[in-house]
Amino acid sequence: MSDSQPQVRFHQISADEAGQRIDNFLLSQLKGVPKSMIYRIVRKGEVRVNKKRIKPEYRLCEGDDVRIPPVRVAEKQALPNPKLDKIAGLEHAIIYEDDAMLVVNKPAGMAVHGGSGLNYGLIEGLRALRPQAKFLELVHRLDRDTSGLLMVAKKRSALRALHEQLRDKDMDKTYVALVFGSWPGKIKKVDQPLQKNTLQSGERLVRTDSDGKASLTRFKVRERYPDSAISATLVEASPVTGRTHQIRVHTQCVGHPIAMDSKYGVRGFDEQLKSLGLDRLFLHAERLSIRHPISGESMQFHAPLDNSLQQVILKLRKGVKQPT
Structure with missing residues (x-):
């Protein structure tokens, strides 16, 4: 923690900062301060906008004068060395970049941000590679073990538009x-509410629960493997909502969990896939269609399956016939 005594600050909201909720603005200003404390200082009236009390859902307007109370903030964590192999490799993973945003083909095994014992994640790596960028924020997230397309905003206005x-x-x-078993063609969507649970160990698990948040994923069979001794199906999953572990739990709840899913998978199935050389979760964000956050132009991005996943598919296609 910093030894210097924090002081009251006043901040005038710029055009680029306008439109966001006060609680989200404070989280960006008071890095390291827990959400519970943010809500407490707003509720107690220590945060003022134009000298008046506000609620956490208040949306800021251009020209608003925000009083930010003295709150002790954690020291800013140093960014990783951009010459580290994993960080330097991210440069090649950037598939699109302009003044407003960039799109990265995130490697499997890399968290999107540091924390929980991790010194850094993808966003810290990108900030190390782009030290001149004043603003770099994740638009959405991917699980650590999921690979594929991930968007990062380079302007607050772009972040707002993409959100x-x-x-x-x-x-x-x-x-x-790649899921366990023969996915029934009749299952075109899974519409099951999801509830997040945190175990005593700190591990997060998600389950279907009628009291959970509404969650919808659309599915389509891409490929079956009739000649393989391993019963598996390659499916496309299009999440309509964006809940934590959504695709992983929606495939599990209909009896077809994803290959090599340590939280929701089937051990015997995973052992079979390991024998084909699979050593990671077989879930990849392959395609993304958006409107450019500034120009409004329609854009499509595509990141093909990496070589390790393609090799597994080739082996399944050539697989040994089931014994009769």
Whole structure:
């Protein structure tokens, strides 16, 4: 923690900062301060906008004068060395970049941000590679073990516009997953509410629960493997909502979990896939369709399956016939 005594600050909201909720604005200003404390200082009236009390859902307007109370903030964590192999490799994973945003083909095994014992994640890596960028924020997230397309905003206005597309279901995302068994063609969608649970160990698990948040994923069979001794199906999954572990739990709840899913998978199935050389979760964000956050132009991005996943598919296609 910093030894210097924090002081009251006043911040005038710029055009680029306008439109966001006060609680989200404070989270960006008071890095390291827990959400519970943010809500407490707003509720107690320590945060003022134009000298008046506000609620956490208040949306900021250009020119608003925000009083930010003295709150001790955690020291800013140093960024990783951009010359580290994993960080330098991210440069090649960037498939699109302009002044407003960039799109990365995230490697499997890399968290999107640091924390929980991790010194850094993808966003810290990108900030190390782009030290001149004043603003770099994740638009959405991918699980650590999931690979594929991930968007990062380079302007607050771009972040706001892309979040609006997510909220309005105006963005198409298609994932590819290898699942256990023969996926029934009649299952075109899974519409099951999801509830997040945190175990005593701190591990997060999600389950279907009638009291959970509404969640919808559309599915389509891409490929079956009639000649393989391993019963598996390659499916496309298009999440309409964006809940934690959504595709992983929706495939599990209909009896067809994703290959090599350590939380929701089938051990025997995973052992079979390991014998084909699979050593990671077979879930990949392959396609993304958006409107450019500034120009409004329609854009499509595509990241093919990496070589390790393609090799598994080739082996399944050539697989040994089931014994009769």
